[in-house]
Amino acid sequence: MSIERVKQYFRRLGIEDRILEFDVSSATVELAAQAVGCEPERIAKTLSFQVQDKYILVVTAGDTKIDNAKFKQQFHTKAKMINPDEVERIIGHDVGGVCPFGINEGIEVYLDVSLKRFKSVYPACGSSNSAVEMSIEELEKYSNFTAWIDVCKIIIH
Template identity: 30%
Template sequence: MSADHPSITLFRQEHQRLGGTGEIVILPDAVHTAALAAEALGCEVGAIANSLLFDADGSPVLILTSGSHRVDVPATAARIGVPTLKRAKPEFVRAHTGQVIGGVSPFAHPAPVPTYLDTWLERYDVIWAAAGHPAAVFSTTYEELQKLTGATAINVEADA
């Protein structure tokens, strides 16, 4: 599909290279939130894997979390052994992922980013995540997503 946005093309290539088996879907409109993605796909919001990039004192940290969860930032920072996690600014996100907020994929970044995977997502047979662009998503499983990303499983809620 030569009409794809360059970030979707890059994602497709990396997805294939890594052995991804899920379907890549280009939606008619951008879906910048888990709720919009779930509505467009006809699935539960919890089955959407949000790719949230945080700034850990200048270093990127990617947390793949269920769309039905909020990351408890102080608890998660302590669990992964960093002093602080701050919401990344759009320029930081683009510099470290090559993608824009709302379309950040779990992989296919210019350089590896330490990645953590919300254990809540294990309860879904099919998970949907961004495919490099706000209108592109792909299906996967928890196990495959962990394999594709090399992510460490983590509870992102308080009181773990």
């Protein structure tokens, strides 16, 4: 179970006790916001893509979606999400729990600038019923991110 990978990863950092586990699903932005008790935009969703011959994660605010033109400008290719059936094998976490912590080797993590609006956000912790509150600085530190990028647009509700 990939939440165990995140717990092990966080244990080495001394922050394992910050993981929130819920009796309800947090597999979608809306469900996670309800479970945590915050606005949906503060859920840090992690999306997995194949870019040429490598795999990447893009962590973005919960009220955004990928802007295909911006993605292509950033990565020089169309946004191609990893097939949901292959996400766990490639990334190390299954859909609904994908996060930038305790992932497989060689996966690059990018943080979208949409997250910078918040003091803290809630990414998942490897399962469809977990999250952790992190400041933006902590997210940078603990996700071992590659770079800040701008590949999203905010969805107006």
